[in-house]
Amino acid sequence: xxxxxYPRTRRGAExxxxxxxxxxxxxxxQGFSAASIADITRHAKTxxxxxxxxFSSKEDVFRxxxxxxxxxxxxxxxxxxxxxxxxxxAERAGLKAFLRFVAERxxxxxIVEEARFIDVEAYKAYFTTFxxxxxxxxxxxxxxxxxxxxxAEVRAWALMGIAKTLGERxxxxxxxxxxxxxxxxxxxxxxxxxxx
Amino acid sequence: xxxxxYPRTRRGAExxxxxxxxxxxxxxxQGFSAASIADITRHAKTxxxxxxxxFSSKEDVFRxxxxxxxxxxxxxxxxxxxxxxxxxxAERAGLKAFLRFVAERxxxxxIVEEARFIDVEAYKAYFTTFxxxxxxxxxxxxxxxxxxxxxAEVRAWALMGIAKTLGERxxxxxxxxxxxxxxxxxxxxxxxxxxx
DNA sequence: ATAAAACATGAATACTGATTCATATTTCAA
DNA sequence: TTGAAATATGAATCAGTATTCATGTTTTAT
Numbered sequence: 167x168x169x170x171x172y173p174r175t176r177r178g179a180e181x182x183x184x185x186x187x188x189x190x191x192x193x194x195x196q197g198f199s200a201a202s203i204a205d206i207t208r209h210a211k212t213x214x215x216x217x218x219x220x221f222s223s224k225e226d227v228f229r230x231x232x233x234x235x236x237x238x239x240x241x242x243x244x245x246x247x248x249x250x251x252x253x254x255x256a257e258r259a260g261l262k263a264f265l266r267f268v269a270e271r272x273x274x275x276x277i278v279e280e281a282r283f284i285d286v287e288a289y290k291a292y293f294t295t296f297x298x299x300x301x302x303x304x305x306x307x308x309x310x311x312x313x314x315x316x317x318a319e320v321r322a323w324a325l326m327g328i329a330k331t332l333g334e335r336x337x338x339x340x341x342x343x344x345x346x347x348x349x350x351x352x353x354x355x356x357x358x359x360x361x362x
Numbered sequence: 363x364x365x366x367x368y369p370r371t372r373r374g375a376e377x378x379x380x381x382x383x384x385x386x387x388x389x390x391x392q393g394f395s396a397a398s399i400a401d402i403t404r405h406a407k408t409x410x411x412x413x414x415x416x417f418s419s420k421e422d423v424f425r426x427x428x429x430x431x432x433x434x435x436x437x438x439x440x441x442x443x444x445x446x447x448x449x450x451x452a453e454r455a456g457l458k459a460f461l462r463f464v465a466e467r468x469x470x471x472x473i474v475e476e477a478r479f480i481d482v483e484a485y486k487a488y489f490t491t492f493x494x495x496x497x498x499x500x501x502x503x504x505x506x507x508x509x510x511x512x513x514a515e516v517r518a519w520a521l522m523g524i525a526k527t528l529g530e531r532x533x534x535x536x537x538x539x540x541x542x543x544x545x546x547x548x549x550x551x552x553x554x555x556x557x558x
Numbered sequence: 559a560t561a562a563a564a565c566a567t568g569a570a571t572a573c574t575g576a577t578t579c580a581t582a583t584t585t586c587a588a
Numbered sequence: 589t590t591g592a593a594a595t596a597t598g599a600a601t602c603a604g605t606a607t608t609c610a611t612g613t614t615t616t617a618t
Contacts, residue, residue: 175564175615197479199395202605213567218607254557283393283476290535297531304556314558320528320547321556327527328520335493335519339486351516359555360500360517361450362510370594371585377595398575409597414577 170222182220184210186234189227194273198228198284225285232281232288235274236295242267253307258353261329265345268333275333297322328352366418378416380406382430385423390469394424394480421481428477428484431470432491438463449503454549457525461541464529471529493518524548 173179188210192201203224207214221227246263250256268275281289297319304318332352336343369375384406388397399420403410417423442459446452464471477485493515500514528548532539 173564177615178565181565203607204605214606215568215608216566219565224606257556280479283479293531311558313556314554316550316556317543317547320532320544321551323527323531324524324548324551327523327525329523331519331523331526332516335489336516347513348516351513352520354512355517355520355555356551357555357557358510359551359553360453360509360512361553362507373585374595399577400575410576410599411578411597412595415595420576 170220173220178220181210181212181216185212185217185220186227186230190231190273190277193228193231193280194276197276198224198280228277228281229285229288231274231277232285232292235271235278236292238271238274239264239267239292240296240299253303253310253312254357256303256307257325257356258349261332261352261356262345262349264329265333265337265349268337269345272338275338293326297326300326325356328356366416369416374416377406377408377412381408381413381416382423382426386427386469386473389424389427389476390472393472394420394476424473424477425481425484427470427473428481428488431467431474432488434467434470435460435463435488436492436495449499449506449508450553452499452503453521453552454545457528457548457552458541458545460525461529461533461545464533465541468534471534475526489522493522496522521552524552 173182185206188206189201192205192209195201196205203217204214206227207217210216221230243260243263247256247260250259278289278292281292300322301318304313304321307313308315308318332348336345336348369378381402384402385397388401388405391397392401399413400410402423403413406412413423417426439456439459443452443456446455474485474488477488496518497514500509500517503509504511504514528544532541532544
């Protein structure tokens with residue numbers, strides 16, 4: 167159930183990584199149940215049994231992928247937002263970066279969403295961790311007078327909901343969508359609302 | 363693969379409905395793969411084989427549940443929004459009604475979300491159908507001067523994203539959340555944005 | 559160089575659960 | 589009332605695949 171000890175040799179580390187990437191590709195495209203361990207090891211060019219040297223179960227790799235996605239997403243957004251001049255611009259930059267990320271790693275994105283049905287704890291942790299940091303940022307910005315007062319937590323979840331759904335609709339489903347346009351429209355709504 | 367012909371007798375119609383409700387309960391709580399046909403028929407108090415008189419596969423009941431959820435959601439929101447004095451109030455009423463609905467039928471809600479991994483077409487149809495109607499409403503309201511001009515389609519998806527995510531966070535995950543507060547905060551953001 | 563520790567292999571195991579089917583029972587139109 | 593059509597039953601079939609394991613091979617520390 168728990169992750170196996172980390173490999174001691176260079177070869178081991180490489181194999182583990184190969185298998186992890188193969189799992190990302192297979193589970194990310196076919197889904198958790200459709201992707202078999204055999205698929206994964208075939209794609210990783212290793213023997214079936216090798217899988218169990220590095221992971222103790224299918225759920226185990228899956229969990230690791232969700233964790234990985236969490237780190238990647240947070241690092242990426244933090245970076246993308248780093249030099250925004252203010253919170254509103256940070257919102258625009260963050261949304262844009264997120265949509266780009268979904269375009270680059272659609273498999274990882276799908277895996278996080280499927281986590282809801284495979285490993286709820288990992289799923290909740292992913293979003294809750296993100297939401298906490300997000301809400302804290304919003305609170306700071308509000309204190310600095312950069313935002314209209316409001317419940318930072320509710321806002322954080324609402325904003326994550328926008329990003330998730332736009333990512334699914336305009337990135338995963340639609341190869342040809344004009345991402346900049348989508349970002350601008352969403353940003354305008356986030357900034358000023360829809361009231362006339 | 364296709365749905366079996368509709369039952370010809372009263373008894374048949376009742377059995378079918380029993381099985382459908384049992385499938386909702388089992389799949390909605392345990393998830394698609396964890397819920398077995400045996401679970402479903404046990405819960406419906408019928409024999410295992412009876413399932414296949416009314417449905418041709420597990421995917422088949424699942425698809426029907428997604429369709430059903432689509433009809434229910436649309437009917438419910440339409441009704442809830444019917445006598446709002448203007449579009450902005452309709453937004454508030456729609457969001458509130460949706461969250462209530464999630465609280466009442468958490469299983470159906472979970473099923474729709476899982477459809478993404480079981481029957482993508484049904485999943486896309488659910489949201490696309492909803493989004494089309496939603497965007498049309500927004501366009502009308504904009505034409506009537508009730509909304510600031512903007513891309514109605516992007517707005518519709520963004521607003522659905524807010525509803526989905528708040529439903530998950532504050533209804534499914536949190537028994538004690540103050541729904542009215544959440545609705546008010548989200549509504550305020552939707553109406554006026556977060557800019558100071 | 560060499561033995562212990564790591565790692566690699568894939569056939570065999572073990573189990574789950576969807577779907578089928580031959581055999582009753584119930585319903586309903588004529 | 590009656591027999592053809594519908595419906596009900598659950599044991600048996602059948603397929604898929606996660607996980608284990610006994611047997612090699614490679615790496616590393618000394």
